[in-house]
Amino acid sequence: MMIDQVMELHPGIRYFHIGADEVYHLGVCERCKRRMSEENLSPQQLFLIHVKAVLGHIKNTHPTITSIMWDDMLRHTELPILMNSGLGDMVEPMVWHYLSDFRLPIDIWDKYSKVFPNIWFASAFKGATGANAYATNIAYHLDNHTVWLDVMAREGSKFKKVQGCALTGWQRYDHYAVLCELLPQALPSLGMCLMMLQQGSFTAEVHTSVSQDLKFLSPIPLNPFQRYPVPPCQFPGSEIYTSLMAFLHLDATYEEFVRDERVLTWMNDYMMEKRFSNPVHIEPILAQCYGILDGLTKIHSQLEKALKEVFYDHTVEEWLKVFIEPKIRKISDAVEKAKLQLSNS
Template sequence: MIFGQVIFLKVRRIIQFLICLLFIILILTVYSSWLLKFTNAKKIYDNALSKQTLNDIFSEQLGFGRSDLAKYIHLDLKGAPPKANKFYDSFFNFLQNLQMGVKGVLIEYEDTLPLHGNLANISHHAAYTKSDIALIQEAGKMHRIDIIPLIQTFGHLEWILKLERFKSYRDDLSLPTVISPCINETYILLEDLLQQTLDMHPNSNIIHIGCDEVSLKYSNPACNEASTSISEQYVNHIRRIVDIVHKIRPECRILIWDDILRADQFVSNKRLLNQLKGLVEPVSWNYFTEFDNNYKFSSAWKTFPKFFTNTWIASAFKGGLHRFSMKTNTSHHVLNNREWLSFIESSTFQKDSLSAVILTGWSRFDHFMPLCDLLPTAYPSLLHSLFMFNTGQYIVDDSIYNCNDLIVSVNKDARLCESLPGLSIWSGISSLSVLLRKIQNRLKILNTIAPPFNRKHSFIRRHEMHSRLSELKFLEKDLATTKQILNRRLMELYSDDVIEEWFELYLTPTGNEINTIFVEFALVDNITTWERRPLGH
């Protein structure tokens, strides 16, 4: 009897324990299910919020535009000028028929001008000829596109100061960037350069003299006896350049980059700015998608209109983001133009003196920098940036790879594509970019399968290696074919040296990586047995 009761109690406790355990399991299951759903829901919400935030940024329309504001397109020719007889007439015709407020172009010739006399043999070996410059002038006149030459006259004179014969002209003898204002030869050289430039541009009544990013050190031996401050010397130099220009062409308007003039030592020193009053027209440049408060609320915006009747602004449609880039980031540049449009309509900006906007298109960050963003890859950015400035609407679509869709997206006639030079280059580089991403993906996978340590010890999963190498071999053939096609297209618009440099920068490194992979993996291709760990011992 007692034994039976004991058995009964034990069984009952076991049953109770099992019921409790089952209940706990049920609770944990329900909780886990709820937690998973909550986590997924949170991820979905967070992703939706993130996407909504991006959509807000990209789709928010300003509700106003400045179609009335004159627009100039900056063409940076540093070391990579398009063929004059293949580009300018077509491009100017396109800008004229586009009817988006483009009044002219700002051409930064740098080392592409055909110079003579004391300046002979300092330009690019494949520089334009005088016939080319005349062709550009004629095309501008025919299509009502004003041409403003940009000639650096203080900093960014690397193309001249890098040469041995002009080494003594440097402000810092070890750096070929800034020309010394302490020697008279400087002004003889610059007058010769400006004279020849304006002679080749008889119809230009505006010139841009650069003068940005000048880091004056006064270290040329000729500056030892200089008694003026650096800021005073900067102003004195500009005044001398203005005198030279007006001596050559008295009524010529003179543009100057404003980054030095907006520094505190100028903005807070009215005496210095007063010496430039009415002589130059500052061009304020900023290529960021958002301007910081120091820029937005700079006292320069209130000060400049007191001394300068006309002011300009400069956004970017290409080359304003990375020093090294195969094609233009359209979104960045359109957002930069939107930021400018928003800013010039703010209460901070004194819009009464605003003359025009220059959409800059940089090819190199400076003379020594690599090529970035060949112009045809920037056509989407240029059109969408102009559309942004005219309407305040953001319509960037990175999936557009043909001209017809691009032109239609800005509400223009697709037949305009017929006059846009280098379209095949745009599509060719776009295709190459996609292919290179595929190749880099395969290279990354191969390096994951067999990182350098494994290759060093021939310790590799051969079956996966073979399939991945086969994929890479097919892509290598595609790369060779794509290069041949793109090379022919580039030859239509650029000289051999530009094409060679571009391929060396953007294609050769990947080709070298592929060759290295094939060489290293070939060494382990026939291995069918492997050593015990640790490897190499």
């Protein structure tokens, strides 16, 4: 069994997380449908039976291990069903929520506390704001932790023990998705969120302390989208952080350019196809193209070098081909079309 293989590779562990989140296609296959029909089970009950079997295996073969599972498949389970499931003394649920405004069932804490003595919380320090996001908005994740601290203070006493908070950091939304928010550029967010949890709130002292620990020459920008100057810093992976922040700012300039009224008016595809445009407008557009292309080319080189210090070549190739190279191709094409227009003038 895969569980036993993992256990063998991690001797001495105290906790084992079985996952069990987002089981969206339960009870869909013919085998499950047949069992539900024969035993008069709902998909929810089928899920609980399966989870209990997995937890039973861990309890029988590794009795000193405490099992953990994600809670989302339990959130809307009625209390009597949950109490009769037998999970109460077999597992500790980890309640995940990554937004700054909570959208959990209002009865979740009362319900869970009647079934599970101990509970875990799970926040996010990166990766929860968009499947193809590449920059971490620290302020967003600080807000998420502010809400979690409030929940811990208000609801924690309902349980025998709040075991802790797991700070999640997504790398992909699924195995077929692109990379999101690489870890090195998110280390400042991780540092902020960890110290915030430790101190009980986010303060100027927390901000200053983490900035100094990561050797920032000025306070860490909490919202990278505000285009503040990228402060010099020195921590493992800081070259990726500074290059990505520079790319974020240039990317915003690029997006403004492709939506610019001048481009859409005098350099749209139709005008380029007919080679019919006004050089008075094309010349300044071309100058801006050159500036953006030069910046993208330099950042591509910087990021390729920095990423290769940390990641495998195929990861570096994927990231560059997804996020930077399409923009370089598009702006290069705009340069060539603008030059052609001017040569025909």
